[in-house]
Amino acid sequence: MPRVSPERLNSRRREILAGARACFARHGYEGATVRRLEEQIGLSRGAIFHHFRDKDSLFLAVAEDDAVQMADTVATHGLVQVMRDLADESNSPEITGWLGSQLEVSRRLRTDEEFARAWEDRKHAIAQATRDRLTRQREAGALRTDLPIEVLAQFLELAYEGLITRLAMGADTADLTPVLDMVESAVRRTG
Amino acid sequence: MPRVSPERLNSRRREILAGARACFARHGYEGATVRRLEEQIGLSRGAIFHHFRDKDSLFLAVAEDDAVQMADTVATHGLVQVMRDLADESNSPEITGWLGSQLEVSRRLRTDEEFARAWEDRKHAIAQATRDRLTRQREAGALRTDLPIEVLAQFLELAYEGLITRLAMGADTADLTPVLDMVESAVRRTG
Numbered sequence A, B: 001m002p003r004v005s006p007e008r009l010n011s012r013r014r015e016i017l018a019g020a021r022a023c024f025a026r027h028g029y030e031g032a033t034v035r036r037l038e039e040q041i042g043l044s045r046g047a048i049f050h051h052f053r054d055k056d057s058l059f060l061a062v063a064e065d066d067a068v069q070m071a072d073t074v075a076t077h078g079l080v081q082v083m084r085d086l087a088d089e090s091n092s093p094e095i096t097g098w099l100g101s102q103l104e105v106s107r108r109l110r111t112d113e114e115f116a117r118a119w120e121d122r123k124h125a126i127a128q129a130t131r132d133r134l135t136r137q138r139e140a141g142a143l144r145t146d147l148p149i150e151v152l153a154q155f156l157e158l159a160y161e162g163l164i165t166r167l168a169m170g171a172d173t174a175d176l177t178p179v180l181d182m183v184e185s186a187v188r189r190t191g
Helices: A005-030 A034-041 A043-050 A055-077 A079-087 A093-111 A112-141 A149-168 A174-187 B006-031 B035-043 B043-049 B055-075 B079-087 B094-111 B114-140 B149-168 B174-187
Strands: none
Touching: A005 A034, A005 A043, A005 A055, A005 A093, A034 A043, A034 A055, A034 A149, A034 B114, A055 A079, A055 A093, A055 A112, A079 A093, A079 A149, A079 A174, A093 A112, A093 A149, A112 A149, A149 A174, A149 B149, A149 B174, A174 B149, A174 B174, B006 B035, B006 B043, B006 B094, B035 B043, B035 B055, B035 B094, B055 B079, B055 B094, B055 B114, B079 B174, B094 B114, B094 B149, B114 B149, B149 B174
């Protein structure tokens, strides 16, 4: 068995995840057969499942990667910016793919208690990133001061969930900029 | 065949709809078998399907009735009040049942083009009720005047869809009052 450096392993893992993400995006979870995963990733099933136990593990790795990236974006740019990116690029393959994995995660949260427990940490990381950023924004004097951070965070999350639902229904979100401006200004200091 | 007055027919129809609504609420669309519909409604399948062609027609009649009622509530009390009622009574059988039929309608909108076309009028009636009420509120001087009614309406709809998603995920919505206050004040005249 050839020795592979940890760096190499990591880059191979990322390569597999990128291909798998594209394949799940294009065909959905059910439609992403092992054959299609092989074609999209450009590796044999042996090579793929050396790194990920099975298709389900591969899907979860994609979804976890998405969740980590989202927490990062929220921490840096805020939840409203995530919403703007989603609304502007709702027809891009990246967003379609991301949305597909979100919906599959939602489905599992409803139907699979074990998954729902395991996913708690991911949800918590994103929720915490939202609250941390709001706290920093308030310290910088950018936010309204008459409501607790928790209320502002839940308000943003409500709008975010509405947007995801709208995207999932295939609605046109191109004209949503003034609506997202309203969402943003509702948490900001006025005047 | 006995003659039945139109009033009697109408009251019988409403009786069937009430029982069917409770049955769909309790068992879901799939689980509401004809047997269970008979038990809940208290009439034989012959009597039920004299008024409604089949189970699907019965479900659609319940969903249409819900849509008409929602348009009425929106016209009289506004979309924010609909949201407050949903959040406050999210565990009541009425709301659970209503939500169940909403989710079944959403599923069909995604998967059934013919249904989606037929449902356009219902969606339009609710959307129009929202805009008409906002227009009246603006005329009464209660709303902010710097944004078009369309933007205010879409903002409320985004929050509404977020709430429905949250309810569908079984989330606790008891603490949402201050968040819904934020939603309402975002469309109102400030100061």
